[in-house]
Amino acid sequence: MSVQITAADVNKLRQQTGAGMMDCKKALVEANGDFEAAVDYLRKKGAKVAASRQDRDSNEGVVIAKATADGKRGVIIELNCETDFVAKNADFVALGNRFADLAVEKNPASLDELLALELDGQKVADLIVDNTGKIGEKIGISKYETVSGEKVIPYIHGNYRLGVLVALNQDVTGAEEAGKDVAMQIAAMSPVALDKGDVDASTVERELEIAKEQIRAEGKPEEMVEKIAAGKLNKFYKDSTLLNQEFVKDSSKDVRKFLNDTAAGLTVTSFKRIQLGA
Numbered sequence: 001m002s003v004q005i006t007a008a009d010v011n012k013l014r015q016q017t018g019a020g021m022m023d024c025k026k027a028l029v030e031a032n033g034d035f036e037a038a039v040d041y042l043r044k045k046g047a048k049v050a051a052s053r054q055d056r057d058s059n060e061g062v063v064i065a066k067a068t069a070d071g072k073r074g075v076i077i078e079l080n081c082e083t084d085f086v087a088k089n090a091d092f093v094a095l096g097n098r099f100a101d102l103a104v105e106k107n108p109a110s111l112d113e114l115l116a117l118e119l120d121g122q123k124v125a126d127l128i129v130d131n132t133g134k135i136g137e138k139i140g141i142s143k144y145e146t147v148s149g150e151k152v153i154p155y156i157h158g159n160y161r162l163g164v165l166v167a168l169n170q171d172v173t174g175a176e177e178a179g180k181d182v183a184m185q186i187a188a189m190s191p192v193a194l195d196k197g198d199v200d201a202s203t204v205e206r207e208l209e210i211a212k213e214q215i216r217a218e219g220k221p222e223e224m225v226e227k228i229a230a231g232k233l234n235k236f237y238k239d240s241t242l243l244n245q246e247f248v249k250d251s252s253k254d255v256r257k258f259l260n261d262t263a264a265g266l267t268v269t270s271f272k273r274i275q276l277g278a
Contacts, residue, residue, distance in 0.1 A: 003033035013038055040206070044213035059142070060087040063274050064100040065154035065163035074152040074165040075103040076274050077114075078143040086137050093160060095131060099124060099141060111144040145272040153179035157187045165272045170263060178262040181249060182242075186273050191242040194268060199241060207236050242268060 005028045013024040013035060019042050027045075031037035061080035067073065079096040086092050098119065108114040115125040122130070124141075132139050149167025153176065156163050164183040168175050193199045211232035215225050238244050243256040250258065259266045 005029055005033060009033065017042055040210065043210050045217065059277055060084050061139075061142075061276055062087055062093055062096045062160035063156065063163035063276055064096045064160065065156050065165055065274075066097075066100045066104050067152045067154045067165075068104055071151050071153075071171065073104075073107065073146065073148045074154050074167070075100055075144070075146045076154070076163045076165050076272055077103060077141055077145075078163075078274050078276060079139065080142050080277075081135065081139045082137040086135055086139075087160075089135075092135065092139075096160070103144065103146070107146070108144075111141060114141065114144050143274050145274065147270045147272055149269050151175045151179060153183055155180060155183035155187065157184070161276045162187055163274050166268055167270045168259075168266060169269050170266050172263045172266065174262045175266065178259060178266065181247075182255060182259070182268060183271075185245065185248050185255060186242065186271055188248060189242075189245055190273065190275075191245060191271075192240045193242070194271065195241050195243050196237045199237070204233065208233055211236075242271065 005025060009028055010021060010025045013019070013028060014021055016035070017024065017039060019027070023042060023045070024038070027038040027041040028035075030041050059080040060083055061078060063076065063078050065074065065076040067075075077096065077100050079092075079099060081087055081092060099114070102117055102119050102124070103114055106114075106117050108117060115123065115128075117124050119127055128140055145165065147165045147167045149169065151168040151171040153166045153168070154163070155166070164186045166179045166183045166186065168179050192203060208229055211229040212225050214232075215228050216222075220228060238246070238254075243254065243259075245255050247253050247255050247258045253261070256267065259268065
């Protein structure tokens with residue numbers, strides 16, 4: 001049974017991708033209303049699609065990133081509410097910071113473990129319910145991540161709307177500043193993985209399929225499709241994996257070289273990026 005495509009659906013996809021209205025409508029029809037499939041359809045047809053697909057309906061709130069005093073471990077949480085008015089309230093931001101501080105101190109292994117911890121004699125989960133009553137809006141912790149390393153740098157961007165944790169393999173002179181630069185890079189460029197080998201196999205397959213469809217749509221001979229697609233995949237790795245990305249502050253080098261120039265052998269071992277509502 002076909003899904004009814006509304007004008008609101010078309011507009012949402014248009015806002016999300018930047019593609020034309022008629023192209024968006026056709027994509028949604030072809031995808032039977034599935035937004036992810038519609039985005040893929042647009043890309044395969046060569047339509048201009050915005051690089052970021054994060055502008056979707058989302059809750060308000062804050063993202064808090066913090067590290068332990070010794071810089072060996074970091075946590076990042078997303079505390080949600082219903083309105084921007086509450087998200088900017090100092091008491092709400094303070095509550096998010098208290099939850100993050102508790103996570104730094106107790107090092108829970110999961111969000112469920114964080115919610116089960118006690119703060120002010122109450123479980124975090126119960127404290128959230130109490131504050132829901134006080135604030136008058138539904139609130140909750142939707143995401144919790146942690147990383148460990150020789151040097152962990154937390155970074156919060158855009159008035160608590162995006163947070164990053166970067167773990168480096170060495171705590172050496174210049175590591176703090178370099179880590180902050182890399183965290184800002186992650187915030188701006190949203191890499192999908194650390195290096196080529198870390199990209200999920202399904203993502204690689206998807207990118208290759210889209211590239212091949214684009215090449216065929218351009219009328220290239222079939223015998224050239226695989227070779228050109230491989231080139232496009234390498235471009236994807238360069239654009240979308242952190243260590244291979246062009247360093248934003250100096251386009252003459254990639255992030256890997258920037259770190260190695262800072263200190264021999266310095267590199268990122270892991271990172272986490274949480275964007276509000278994404």
